[in-house]
Amino acid sequence: MPEITLQSKLPQVGTNIFSIMSALATRHGAINLSQGFPDFDAPRALLESLGKQVMDGHNQYAPLAGMPALREKIAAQILRYRGVSCNPESEITVVPGATEAIYCAITACINPGDEVIVFDPCYDCYEPAVTLAGGNTLHIPLTPECFSIDWNRVESNISPRCRMIIINSPHNPSGSTLAHADLLELQRLAEQHNLLVVSDEVYEHLVFDNAQHHSVLQYPALRERSFAIYSFGKTFSVTGWKTGYCVAPPHLTAEMRKVHQYVAFVAVTPIQLAIAEFIENEPSYAGTLASFYQSKRDLFCTALKRSRFKLTPSAGTYFQVLDYGAISSELDTTLAEHWTCEHKLASIPMSVFSAEPTAQTQLRFCFAKNDEVLLKAADILCKL
Numbered sequence: 001m002p003e004i005t006l007q008s009k010l011p012q013v014g015t016n017i018f019s020i021m022s023a024l025a026t027r028h029g030a031i032n033l034s035q036g037f038p039d040f041d042a043p044r045a046l047l048e049s050l051g052k053q054v055m056d057g058h059n060q061y062a063p064l065a066g067m068p069a070l071r072e073k074i075a076a077q078i079l080r081y082r083g084v085s086c087n088p089e090s091e092i093t094v095v096p097g098a099t100e101a102i103y104c105a106i107t108a109c110i111n112p113g114d115e116v117i118v119f120d121p122c123y124d125c126y127e128p129a130v131t132l133a134g135g136n137t138l139h140i141p142l143t144p145e146c147f148s149i150d151w152n153r154v155e156s157n158i159s160p161r162c163r164m165i166i167i168n169s170p171h172n173p174s175g176s177t178l179a180h181a182d183l184l185e186l187q188r189l190a191e192q193h194n195l196l197v198v199s200d201e202v203y204e205h206l207v208f209d210n211a212q213h214h215s216v217l218q219y220p221a222l223r224e225r226s227f228a229i230y231s232f233g234k235t236f237s238v239t240g241w242k243t244g245y246c247v248a249p250p251h252l253t254a255e256m257r258k259v260h261q262y263v264a265f266v267a268v269t270p271i272q273l274a275i276a277e278f279i280e281n282e283p284s285y286a287g288t289l290a291s292f293y294q295s296k297r298d299l300f301c302t303a304l305k306r307s308r309f310k311l312t313p314s315a316g317t318y319f320q321v322l323d324y325g326a327i328s329s330e331l332d333t334t335l336a337e338h339w340t341c342e343h344k345l346a347s348i349p350m351s352v353f354s355a356e357p358t359a360q361t362q363l364r365f366c367f368a369k370n371d372e373v374l375l376k377a378a379d380i381l382c383k384l
């Protein structure tokens with residue numbers, strides 16, 4: 001029988017780099033600082049609560065927008081940490097992971113021919129969603145040294161077809177963060193050109209050196225045109241639970257939910273209830289994350305002082321970029337594989353996050369790991 005033929009809608013897309021590097025790390029018994037997940041457990045009370053919710057019989061579909069108890073807790077957390085009121089009924093949607101919310105927001109808003117601006121290096125799930133919606137992604141590079149946005153360049157790239165800008169702060173993979181002035185520039189341009197914004201804020205609580213996270217929710221003209229997207233996986237060290245939420249004004253939420261209804265319909269019920277109970281009992285937990293991860297960043301960066309890598313300590317996220325220019329001139333993709341096999345340490349090559357990779361010598365390392373693992377990794381790196 002002839003094989004059925006298919007015209008791929010995503011011909012450029014292969015297996016993502018995170019899966020490739022994690023598999024390679026497992027195969028070679030390497031320390032895995034590639035994929036972004038903690039190697040330590042979530043708070044015990046949260047894990048126990050999930051078991052309890054399951055055994056208490058909370059195992060059927062949740063309401064489409066999420067369990068009301070969790071949406072109320074989310075609204076209270078947004079008020080506590082960002083000083084902003086949100087309506088849990090009409091503005092908050094609980095989703096099975098930030099990725100799903102990003103997909104639904106883009107799908108709900110982007111029509112064929114629309115243009116969407118993203119910044120390179122760029123997290124990998126934005127462009128495929130734009131492509132599947134028939135839109136075109138316009139990649140604007142961040143400035144090479146400090147990974148900041150050149151707003152003049154953005155302004156000169158906004159065409160009449162431009163419909164949306166996607167931002168991500170704190171930023172994966174670079175660890176940079178957007179400042180108040182950036183949000184003001186974004187607000188000015190979004191208003192002037194009537195643009196929607198998807199703001200990927202999954203690392204909102206991981207901002208270091210006493211700096212503040214600036215959310216689109218805190219800027220009135222951005223608030224009315226933005227989807228702000230969050231992940232409990234990052235905040236509570238449960239990336240495998242794939243649970244997050246989307247905050248948007250009612251008319252945008254209504255359209256996003258229409259897509260969510262037919263992509264996933266709901267997020268997992270007992271997980272939602274466990275998170276709601278945990279937040280109820282420990283409302284200040286998220287506020288402890290910055291110092292916890294900052295000490296990991298500092299441990300890793302200090303241990304690398306005697307290495308030949310060049311680095312600027314991350315301002316946020318749990319990723320640290322290292323420049324290996326003084327050690328090798330190999331391509332980052334080749335080197336990341338080579339070091340995983342040879343030196344038993346896996347990282348992510350930075351060039352995979354850009355549409356047009358420029359000549360660069362940078363790797364991304366995840367420091368959401370136990371201290372002994374970080375020190376062992378630093379030891380390997382210092383010998384290179």
Ligand SMILES: Cc1ncc(COP(=O)(O)O)c(C=O)c1O
Binds near residue numbers: 036100200202232243
């Ligand atoms: C910047 C960014 N956005 C979104 C996600 C996806 O989050 P989730 O696992 O909740 O889908 C990640 C996960 O690594 C991320 O780093």
